[in-house]
Amino acid sequence: MIKIIRTNSEHPDFIKLVKELDAYLKVMDGDEHDFYNQFNNIDVLKNVVVIYADEVAVGCGAIKKFDETSVELKRMFVATEKRGLGIAQKILTELEVWAKELGFKSCILETGKRQVEAVGFYHKCDYKIISNYGQYKKMENSICFEKTF
Template sequence: MNLIRTTSENIDFTNLVKSLDQDLAIKNGDKNDFFVQFNKIDLIQHVVVAYDSEQAIACGAIKEYDKETMEVKRMFVLPHMRSKGIAALVLNNLEKWAKELGYKRCILETGEKMKEAIALYKKCNYIRIENYEPYKDVIESRCFEKKLK
């Protein structure tokens, strides 16, 4: 497997995000329209794409939330490649990149129904925090943080 650092202009990233959005539309149901507004990918400068034999199989991104914080966005692994540790590798690479850029922590939001995602973040030492803006009053949201060391 090969991980590359790129931007949101990468066509493989764009295609993986389309699959992610289809998956989320099913899982989020009628709440999906609310979340779509926070998942725009244009202008994201920090994207990681994982490849297996030239095929893009997973992705994730980070974008600045504030001067000390990067927000993890658009984490996705193709369904047939799940449960192989790929998401953790992508997330670890994103955290490393954020640290290289001088950020002190990563935060993220996921939905209460995203049991696999929540398990991944806990396994990768993220701790649950109070929902941050724009998810402050969103009952279905679960927010997490990890201090970068």
């Protein structure tokens, strides 16, 4: 049984999943982890989704306002043992619906080129590569995407 809830970054299951995500990214990002990690503060996230499979939190994601028309996708994660089951798609869809409800027209995000599964996932979900934005402009490992609703 799959259940999705909308919450904020104070939710204990979100905090637990983010700790798992950070441990995963520390390995993937290597020497660049500290740089990326400084932009992943979760205390400012008002729009968080947590997904449950059989009452266990197995994935999460968040959006935050980027500008007047765009939100930035943050903290997307699915527990390793639950990947490949369509959970990430459910999280992303819920976040996109929420962004539209809030009046936004597009969603942007940054991921690392080393996160091959994530890059493939965003391509599959109709996200288009854009120029690296903000703090990611000079980061060679970063790849940025956008989807217009």
